[in-house]
Amino acid sequence: MQATNAAGTAKATAIVELDGKDLPAHCPNVAMPLWSSHPRIFLDLSHGGSATCPYCGTVYQLKPGTVLHGH
Template sequence: MSHVELDGHDLPAFCPNPSMPIWSNHPKVYLDLGNEGVGKCPYCGTVYRLKPGAVVHGH
């Protein structure tokens, strides 16, 4: 299982991300990082986490 750290400009979080190899692709899913700033892909198990101090802009 891999881990990916995100900045505020990387949101919305989705998987697979652009750095993943083409052979490991699965259907694209958007991840809710919730209040904890952490989300896990239901397909591959990759954990996405906001970097400490990341600034998240609202709508």
């Protein structure tokens, strides 16, 4: 499913690749402009290596070869 903008046209889904040092993952991330922000949520990438923000649809995924360290 693609998101649409105010004009009703499809917009590309943003994909953000993260390394182990970027965890815990949260959206909006620091690179997003302030005007487009929504409530901050933390995303769990430990099950499958990717997660999608339910607010803006941005996909966060681990870079290939990234090893997660747990407690």
